[in-house]
Amino acid sequence: MNLILLGPPGAGKGTQAKMLIDAYGIPQISTGDMLREAVKNQTELGMEAKKYMDSGQLVPDEVVIGLAKDRIAQPDCDKGFMLDGFPRTVPQAEALDKVLDGMDKKIDHVISIEVPNSELLGRLTGRRTCKACGQGFHVMFDPPKQEGVCDKCGGELYQRDDDNETTVGNRLKVYEDQTAPLIDYYTNKGLLRPIDGVGSIEDIQTRIKAVLG
Ligand code: AMP
Numbered sequence: 001m002n003l004i005l006l007g008p009p010g011a012g013k014g015t016q017a018k019m020l021i022d023a024y025g026i027p028q029i030s031t032g033d034m035l036r037e038a039v040k041n042q043t044e045l046g047m048e049a050k051k052y053m054d055s056g057q058l059v060p061d062e063v064v065i066g067l068a069k070d071r072i073a074q075p076d077c078d079k080g081f082m083l084d085g086f087p088r089t090v091p092q093a094e095a096l097d098k099v100l101d102g103m104d105k106k107i108d109h110v111i112s113i114e115v116p117n118s119e120l121l122g123r124l125t126g127r128r129t130c131k132a133c134g135q136g137f138h139v140m141f142d143p144p145k146q147e148g149v150c151d152k153c154g155g156e157l158y159q160r161d162d163d164n165e166t167t168v169g170n171r172l173k174v175y176e177d178q179t180a181p182l183i184d185y186y187t188n189k190g191l192l193r194p195i196d197g198v199g200s201i202e203d204i205q206t207r208i209k210a211v212l213g
Contacts, residue, residue, distance in 0.1 A: 001026060001080040001212065002105060004087070004191075006182060007113035008175045009168070010123040011197050012204060015136055016113065017084040019205050024212070026080035029071050031064045031088075036160075053162055056170030058088055058178060065095045072099065088179045093186075110186040111208055113197035117172065124168045128157040142201075 001024060005013040017028040035053060038046030049059045058064075068086050071077070087093040100106055115123075126139040128148075132155025137144050144150060148157050162171065186192040193211045197204055 001109075002100075002107050003080070003082045003212075004107055004110040004186070005082060005084045005113065006110055006179075006186070006192075007197060008115060008117075008120055008179075009171045010120040010127075011113040011115045012123075012201065013084045013113060015201055016111075016205060016208060017082050018134075018136075019201075020082060020208070023205075023209065024080065024082075026082055027076050028082045028084050029068065029077075029086065030084040031059075031067055031086040032084075034067050034071070035059060035064075054167070056162055056167040056174060058174060061089060061091050061095070064088070065092055065099075068092075068096065069099045072103070072105075087182065090181055090185055093182055107191055109193050109212060110182075110191045111211065112183060112186075112192050112194045113204070114194055115197040119198065120172060121165070121168055124163050124171075125165055127163050128159055130155040131158055132156070 003020075003026075005017055007013050014028075014030060017030070020026070021028055035046070035049045039050045039053070040046070045063065049063065052059045064086060068083065072081060083096075087096050096107075122140070123138065126141070128137045128139060128144070129135070130137075130150035130153060133150060133153045135150055135152045136142075137150075137157060144157060149155075150157055162168070183192060195204065195207050195211065
């Protein structure tokens, strides 16, 4: 099963994807995670991408298309994959269609997680992530037992550089302008599966599984 998780920043795509890995045994492909790894390792690509990421802008299409294409070609994607945060523009979606055509693969469902704008700012600025295991927390809605420490592995929690209020505002605008058109793109292909993204993490997971079967 080949999936795309679509939705604004803070909709919970990454959280839901991590739960779906266990349920369906398919890998999560997050271009955001891949770019952050490149930034951490100070690769040439990472240094170039950081300029865009820090201001909440999108990294150029050709860069992320290359990353996604190489990743989908890995053998662990043969049984399926979940794209999280890619595609984010219509040209990326068109490029993905071509890549998949060439591999004799296709997208089965586009899970579109819908959350009202008024909720997103608070969700994003309160997000914390474990440096060691990647587990996500939220200072208000899902706080760790001990501030700054991961419940799961004891690792140190950090706030993403782009989860501050100014950058979050830009990211939400970029979503509206450049990514929201994908809702029409995939509706027209009969692939869009809208999911109400308000509620507990478990409730939303149940709604997604109901669609996937
Ligand atoms: P995310 O973790 O998905 O929220 O992505 C964090 C940042 O990485 C975004 O704000 C962009 O700067 C960059 N990024 C991630 N995925 C893409 C993509 N598909 N296209 C362009 N930029 C991306």
